[in-house]
Amino acid sequence: xxxxxxxxxxxxxxxxxxxxxxxxxxxxxxxxxxxxxxxxxxxxxxxxxxxxxxxxxxxxxxxxxxxxxxxxxxxxxxxxxxxxxxxxxxxxxxxxxxxxxxxxxxxxxxxxxxxxxxxxxxxxxxxxxxxxxxxxxxxxxxxxxxxxxxxxxxxxxxxxxxxxxxxxxxxxxxxxxxxxxxxxxxxxxxxxxxxxxxxxxxxxxxxxxxxxxxxxxxxxxxxxxxxxxxxxxxxxxxxxxxxxxxxxxxxxxxxxxxxxxxxxxxxxxxxxxxxxxxxxxxxx
Numbered sequence: 035x036x037x038x039x040x041x042x043x044x045x046x047x048x049x050x051x052x053x054x055x056x057x058x059x060x061x062x063x064x065x066x067x068x069x070x071x072x073x074x075x076x077x078x079x080x081x082x083x084x085x086x087x088x089x090x091x092x093x094x095x096x097x098x099x100x101x102x103x104x105x106x107x108x109x110x111x112x113x114x115x116x117x118x119x120x121x122x123x124x125x126x127x128x129x130x131x132x133x134x135x136x137x138x139x140x141x142x143x144x145x146x147x148x149x150x151x152x153x154x155x156x157x158x159x160x161x162x163x164x165x166x167x168x169x170x171x172x173x174x175x176x177x178x179x180x181x182x183x184x185x186x187x188x189x190x191x192x193x194x195x196x197x198x199x200x201x202x203x204x205x206x207x208x209x210x211x212x213x214x215x216x217x218x219x220x221x222x223x224x225x226x227x228x229x230x231x232x233x234x235x236x237x238x239x240x241x242x243x244x245x246x247x248x249x250x251x252x253x254x255x256x257x258x259x260x261x262x263x264x265x266x267x268x269x270x271x272x273x274x275x276x277x278x279x280x281x282x283x284x285x286x287x288x289x290x291x292x293x294x295x296x297x298x299x300x301x302x303x304x305x306x307x308x309x310x311x312x313x314x315x316x317x318x
Contacts, residue, residue, distance in 0.1 A: 063159075070158025074150065076170045076177035079185050082192075083165040088141040091164055095136025102266050103130050104242065104249050105273035108138060109312055113278040118230040119186070119193050120144075120281065121221045123298060124237035125306050126197035127206045129267040130274070134239055135195055138276050145185050146195040147178055147216075165192075169200075179219050186224035194220060198298070204269075206240075208303045215291040218298075221284050233281035234298055238305025240313055242273035247317045249273070273317075275309040 072078045099106055114120075122144070124131065135146070148166045161168075167185065169178040186192055196217040203212060218234075225232040248256070248264065252272060255263045264270050279301050287294040 066159040066163045069162035073153050073162055073168045076174035077181050079181050080162045082189055087163050091136045092141055098133045099137040103271050103274050107275040110278035113280055116233055116281040119232050120235045121217045122195045122235045123198050124239050125302050126199045128269045143191050144193040144195050182220045183223035187227045210299050213295055213299045215295045225284055232284040235281050236279035236301035236305055238277040238309045240275045240309035241271045242313050247272045275313045277305040277309040279305050
């Protein structure tokens with residue numbers, strides 16, 4: 035075989051590999067588009083989240099954190115090392131909460147609840163790919179509870195992220211009546227089939243809106259009149275602090291859902307206040 039023939043052969047192999055790879059990629063794109071459409075059906079459970087999806091989620095989350103939110107402070111990160119399964123319950127304020135979740139939970143395997151009115155257009159395939167479970171408030175809200183429990187039963191290494199308020203509370207005024215027990219119901223159903231213990235992980239999020247605490251990137255951008263970095267969904271932030279509480283074993287919480295949520299609410303409220311005070315303590 036001459037040198038020219040060898041080069042042609044190598045080029046042919048490379049082209050064939052590229053074509054196969056491109057075809058496989060396109061096939062997966064259409065697969066997840068279809069899965070996103072299926073999420074419109076109450077009770078639908080998407081396939082298990084792959085390690086590639088979890089790594090992509092982390093990378094995109096960290097980039098979005100840097101570009102859209104600002105400085106990140108984490109308190110109590112060691113509490114994520116619980117040897118079991120977690121029901122992770124943060125307070126819910128603004129759209130940037132979704133970025134916080136992707137940035138701070140790493141490559142952990144977890145599912146999450148998402149309102150169906152947020153699973154639209156281009157969001158739907160990503161919600162399916164990343165393990166979202168649709169909540170149909172107006173059609174069949176209990177379907178999300180059953181589906182989440184079924185997913186956790188089918189995936190023995192999976193945890194769950196739920197915003198217990200179920201809606202954005204933009205002023206972050208934490209009121210007990212806004213916290214619902216859906217995550218507890220899911221955890222208690224799934225715990226019956228799990229060999230590993232379930233625990234509630236309360237999470238408090240505080241957004242820093244003081245421009246004096248802006249990162250160099252944000253300060254430089256705003257100097258030139260560019261507000262794209264810190265402003266998003268009509269919310270301006272210059273950083274965030276996330277406080278993780280100690281895991282609370284599900285088996286130790288009162289059987290009464292209201293009493294159990296009272297304990298969880300108080301923990302989230304304390305952590306939210308801790309996140310705020312720690313931010314002021316560290317940054318002034």
